[in-house]
Amino acid sequence: MFSYLANPARFDRFARIAIxxxxxxxxxxxLPGAWFALFASPPDYQQGETIRIMYVHVPAAWLGLALYLAMGVASFVYFVWRHPVADVAAASIAPIGAVFAALCLASGALWGKPTWGAWWVWDARLTSMLIQLLLFLGYMALRGALEDEKQAAKSAAVLAMAGLVNLPIVKFSVDWWASLHQGASVMRLDGPTIDPSQLLPLLLMATGFTALAGWLVLYRMRSVIIDRRARALQAQREARA
Structure with a gap:
């Protein structure tokens, strides 16, 4: 699959359908996920109406991690095989992943204030998620700081791969250290512990947000590839003139 989509023309054909x-x-x-989340699901017996923040916070957190994993894998593919589309993928994922990571932290602060009595605590989960956001921002800053595009892509790929070590820290931080943050309630070996009336809108929002992230990444990637192709043609015309 990677080798097939490494060809820009093939990726363009794929993107025209996938977008x-x-x-x-x-x-x-x-749309139905938001309706269930706002109107059809009951308030929590402890947290009341503030539980509805979960339907944005949890999908944003999931995508903050999943998109970084995708960026790290794309960076590895580019670093080893020098596939230009893989570099485009990593560069396109970074700002989108940063938005979801920031949304996770912002919604978590809104949820934490009525639940814990504080907007922010230096909890292991919160701190490691903040590091996740900084890794996205650092990747973009590094690419923007270097004028040579190939050197920028290579250096940013190394940073992205190194940052993968933070993913298991975010995931297992509530198990490894004392944490105010609750443990997993959906992806568990013994099955979800969340009530079905809350699980349905959460799954709808999570899959919807994932599809939205896929749409944004593919749209951005196709735009970057078209822009690069246009610049290459312009350079050829200028060289002939």
């Missing part, structure tokens, strides 16, 4: 499909999926999943 409208992921956009449509995002729409048909997020």
């Amino acid at each position: 409208p499909v992921t956009g449509f999926l995002a729409l048909v999943l997020i």
Whole structure:
């Protein structure tokens, strides 16, 4: 699959189909998910109406991690095989992943204030997620700081791969250290512990947000590839003139 999509022309054909499909999926999943989350699911017996922040916070947290993993894998593919589309993927994922990581932290602060009595605590989960956001920002800053595009891509790829070590820290921080943050309640070996009336909108929002992220990444990647192709053609014309 990687080798097939490494060809820009093949990726363009794939993106022309995948972009409208992921956009449509995002729409048909997020709209009912939002309705269930706001109106059809009950308030929590302890947290009351503030539980509704979960339907944005949890998908944003999931994507903050999943998109970094995708960026790290794309960076590895580029670093080893020098596939230009892999570099485009990593560069396109970074700002989108940063937005979801920031949304996770912002929604977590809104949720934490009525639940813990504080907007922010230096909890292991919160701190490691903040580091995750800084890794996204650092990747973008490093690419922007170097004028040579190939050197920038290579250096940023090394940073992205090194940052992968933070993913298990975020995931297992509540198990490894004393934490105010609750443990996993959906992805558990013994099954979800969350009530089905809350699990349904959460799954709808999570899959909808994932489709939205896919749409954003593919749209951005196709735009970057078209822009690079246009600049290459312009350079050829200028060289002939």
